[in-house]
Amino acid sequence: MNNILIKKTTAFFEENFGSEPKKIVLSPGRINIIGEHVDYNDGYVLPAAIDKIICFAFEKNYTNTSKIIAIDLDDSFEVDLTTDMELTDNVWTNYIRGVINQLKIKGFEFDGFNCVFSSNIPVGSGLSSSAALECGFLFGINELFELKIKPVDIALMGQSAEHWVGINCGIMDQFSSVMGQENKVIKIDCRTLEYEYHEANFSDYSLVLFDSNVKHSLMTSAYNERRQQCEEGIAIIKSNFPEIASFRDCNEQHVLKLQDVMSANVFKRCLFVVKEIKRVRLACDALDKGDFETLGKLMFETHQGLSVDYEVSCAELDMIVDTLKKEDAVVGSRLMGGGFGGCTINLIKKGHEERIKQQLSALYLETFGIELKIYDVKIGNGTSLYIAK
Known part of the structure; x- marks a missing residue:
């Protein structure tokens, strides 16, 4: 599939510019196995x-x-590199301008270039196509002009470019797009940016994403509200337990002891965060042991927490996970991303995928009148140069 995309992109370049491209860059989307809504709570993520x-x-x-x-x-668009970058109404171009702006701010010297790009990352499905766009574009300029920018700095500059566009994202998307390795997940410490790789060779399992094909409008306001509730909660915890600096220093008992001094919602948000940070650690242990049944159990627990305690799920996502939980061949399932729509990430025993896809698609259409989108994914390498063999 990617070979077809590479050929199409290369041929389009030659047709438009009359020469072969000098650099071809492949920049991936990302999934997150576990660790949801903890990136802004000093937690760990596992993308x-x-x-x-x-x-x-x-x-x-x-x-x-x-x-x-x-x-x-x-x-298409043209940009004069001698001028200051400004946001425009043509949204996709702003991500490109944001990267150029980062390079200019940091004093890198580069001249004009031609670039074409094409993608097979589903847009709007929570697979971080914007991070792939920023980091792949920056990686290409880095290679073309030999700027010697380190991979971690490419991720950080990509994040800054997205902030410039107006989206206050964490570091996970850009970091995993740049730093990914085939058959490995990255445990990222969102406080220090320290990271470590864990084997994730799902040889007997398939990773399948079921896209609910819905986007509920609550997303932005609810996200901001959850952040405020977590900030309120950790402030209460710190005032009662001075030795605690952040949620990662807490255990469930700390939160439970303060239930009476927190609002019901703040209590639930805090309980989810503390449990989710612990689940990421347990998921790494499970992966290290090749214990995919335990990993799947943790995924189901995360969904339950996101639905009941963090309240960022929706009827469509809950229906998908509840249906799959009854299937022996599905070892884990949960909503992935901010919530209120988007995808579930599902770990399915090989040999059962097609039956489950067909049955769930039919039931989903019957229940909601919506077509389910389905993406098979494998864990691959981060942003890289393509060298024709």
């Missing part, structure tokens, strides 16, 4: 790069202007 990618083709053009073509959008 991985996947085999859905954006393919970029680059060459220098020896001017002060760059031309960038988005094949899938049938759109």
Whole structure:
């Protein structure tokens, strides 16, 4: 599938610019195995790069202007690199401008270039196509002009570019897109950015994403509200337990002892966060032992917490997970991402995938009148140069 995308992107470049590209870059989307809504609570996350990618083709053009073509959008724009970058109404171009802005702010010197890109990452499904766009574009410029930017700094600059666009994201998406390794997940410490790899060779299992195909409008307001509730909760915990600096220093008993001095919602949010941080640690232990049954159990527990305590699920996502929980062949399932729609991530024993896909799709259509989207994913490498064999 990616070979087809690479050929298409390369051919399009040659057709438009009359020469072969000098650099081809592959930049992946990402999944998160476990560790939801803890990135802004000093927790750990457990993401991985996947085999859905954006393919970029680059060459220098020896001017002060760059031309960038988005094949899938049938759109393009030119940018004068000598001018200050400004946001525009054409949203996709802002991510590109944001990267150029980061390079200029940090004093990197580079000239004009031509770039085309195309993607097989489903947009709007919570697989971080924006992070893949920022980091792949930056990686390509870095390679083309030999800027010697370190991979971790590419991730951080990608995050800053997204902040410039107006989306206050954490570091997980860019970090996993750049730093991913095949058949490995990355445990990222969201407080220090320390990271470690854990084997995730799902040889007897398939990772399948079921996209609910719904987006409930509560997302932004609810996200901000959850952050405020967590800030209120940790302030109460710190005032009662001075030795505690953040949620990762807490256990469930700390939260339970303070139930009477917290509002019901603040208590539930805090309890979820403390349990979820613990689940990430347990998930790493399970992966190290090749214990996928325990990993799956933790995924189900995360969904229950997100639905009941953090209250960011919805009827469609709950229906998917509840249905799959009755299936012996599904060892784990949970909503992935911010919630209120988007995907569930599901760990299914090989040999049962097609039956489960067909049965769930039919039941979902019957229940909600909505087509379920389905994506098979494998854990792949982070952003890299493509070298033709």
